Amino acid sequence: MIKNNQTVISQFLLLGLPILPEHQLLFYSLFLAMYLITILGNFIIIIIILLDSHLHTPMYLFLSNLSFSDLCFSSVTMPKLLQNMQSQDMSISYAGCLTQMYFFMFFASLENFLLMVMAYDRYVAICFPLHYTIIMSPILCVCLVLLSLVLNMLNSMLHTLLVVKLSFCEDNIIPHFFCDISALLKLACSDIYINELMIFIMGGIIIVTPFLLIVVSYVQIVCSILNVSSTRAIHKIFTTCGSHLSMVSLFYGTIIGLYLCPSANNSAVKETAMAMMYTVVTPMLNPFIYSLRNRDMKEALIRVLCKKKISL
Numbered sequence: 001m002i003k004n005n006q007t008v009i010s011q012f013l014l015l016g017l018p019i020l021p022e023h024q025l026l027f028y029s030l031f032l033a034m035y036l037i038t039i040l041g042n043f044i045i046i047i048i049i050l051l052d053s054h055l056h057t058p059m060y061l062f063l064s065n066l067s068f069s070d071l072c073f074s075s076v077t078m079p080k081l082l083q084n085m086q087s088q089d090m091s092i093s094y095a096g097c098l099t100q101m102y103f104f105m106f107f108a109s110l111e112n113f114l115l116m117v118m119a120y121d122r123y124v125a126i127c128f129p130l131h132y133t134i135i136m137s138p139i140l141c142v143c144l145v146l147l148s149l150v151l152n153m154l155n156s157m158l159h160t161l162l163v164v165k166l167s168f169c170e171d172n173i174i175p176h177f178f179c180d181i182s183a184l185l186k187l188a189c190s191d192i193y194i195n196e197l198m199i200f201i202m203g204g205i206i207i208v209t210p211f212l213l214i215v216v217s218y219v220q221i222v223c224s225i226l227n228v229s230s231t232r233a234i235h236k237i238f239t240t241c242g243s244h245l246s247m248v249s250l251f252y253g254t255i256i257g258l259y260l261c262p263s264a265n266n267s268a269v270k271e272t273a274m275a276m277m278y279t280v281v282t283p284m285l286n287p288f289i290y291s292l293r294n295r296d297m298k299e300a301l302i303r304v305l306c307k308k309k310i311s312l
Contacts, residue, residue, distance in 0.1 A: 009168040012097050012187075013090045016081065016177045017272060028085045034284050035078040041287030042067040045297075051307075052300040058121050058136040063290060065145055066114045066247075070283035073107035076100060077178040077279050084177070097179040098160055104178060106156040108278075109206045113148035115248055116210035122241050123217040127224050155202050162195050176272065178279070207255075214248060246289045247282075254278040 019027050045067040049055045080100065084090050092100070124135050159181060166188040174183045181199070185192045221241060254277040291297045 009094055009172050011091045011093050012172045012174050012179065014080075014084060014092055014177055014179070015173060015175045016084055016090060017276075019085075024085060028082065031078065031085070031280070032082055034280055035074060035082065038074045038078075038280070038284040038287075039071060041284065041291075042071040044301075045287050045290065046071075048297065048300050048304055051304050054303075055296065055300050058138075058141045059118065059125070060296075061141050062114055062118045062121060062145070066111065066118070067287065069107050069111045069114060070286050072103070073111060074280060074283040076103045076107060081177045092179065097174075097184070098163060101163070101179045101181055101184065102156045102160045104279075105159060105181065106152050109152040109155060110148055111251065112207055112210050113152060114145075115244070115251060116213050117144045117148065118244050119214040119217040119248070122244060123220055126221050126241070152206070155206050158198060158202065159195070162198060166190050166192065166195070176275070178275075180275070211252060218245070243290045243294050247286055250282050250285060250289075251278060254282065 017027070046064050049060045049064040077100070080092065121136060125132050128135060163181065163184055166185075167190040168187050169189040171187055174180070174187070176183050181195075185195055188195075218241075254274050291301070
C-alpha cells in the first residue's frame, strides 16, 4: 500500500544479537536463565518487603518499586528476544514495536527517578537523622513515587506520539534486539527534527537532572562523613549507602559507556552489548546487590522463612 509515494510499514524486523547459529542454543539458555533469575530475584525482594513489617520504611518502599520496575523493564525486551531466538521469526508488528518502545522508555526513566529518590532518602537519613521520620513522611514517599510514574508516563507518551506521526520507507530492518527510539528514527523518511529536539530537552529533564541530584546528594553525604570522627558511624554510613551506590554505578556506568564513550569500531556490536547490560544484567544483579550487602534484607528473609516454617 502506497501513500504519498512512501510505503506504509506494517511490521519491522529485529536483527537481534550477532550470534553464530551454532551458538544460538547456548545463548538462548543463558538469556532464559538470566531472565528467570531476574524475575525470581526481584519478586522475592517485593514479597519480603511486603511480608516483613520491619521493612515498611521509606527506603524499602522505594526499593520494592525499583524491584518492580526492574522486573517489568526486563520483561519488555527479553520475552520477545527469546521468542525470536527460538522461532527465528524476527518480525514485530508496527503497533507492537511502538508499544515496546513506550514501555522500554517508561521503565528505564522510572528506574532513573527511583534511584534519585533513593539517593534523597539516604541524604536525609544521614544528614538529618533526627528529622528523618518527619521529612520522609508516608505522604511524601507516596507522592514521590506517583510523581515519578506520572512524569515518566507523560514523557514516554510524548515520544511515542511523535514517532506515530513519522512516515517510514521500505527499509524496516532494526539492527537491534528491541525497538529502540534511535533505531526507529534512523528508518524514518519524514523530518525528525522535532523528535530529536524533544529527546534532547526531555533527556536533560528525565536523565541528566536526576543524575545531577544523585551526585549532589552524595556530595552532601561525603561532607557529612568528613565531619564524623567515629569509625563505627562512618562504617554504618557506608553500609547504608553501599548497596544504592553500587546500583547507581551499574546503571549509569553502562549508559555513560554507551552514549558518552563512542567507539570507532564495531559500534553496532558495542551498542547491543551495552544495551544487554542495562536491560538484562543490571535488573538481574540489583536483587543480589541489595540482598548480599544489606543486613536488614538478610534478617527479613530469615524471619519470613521462619514464620513460613512455623505455619507449616
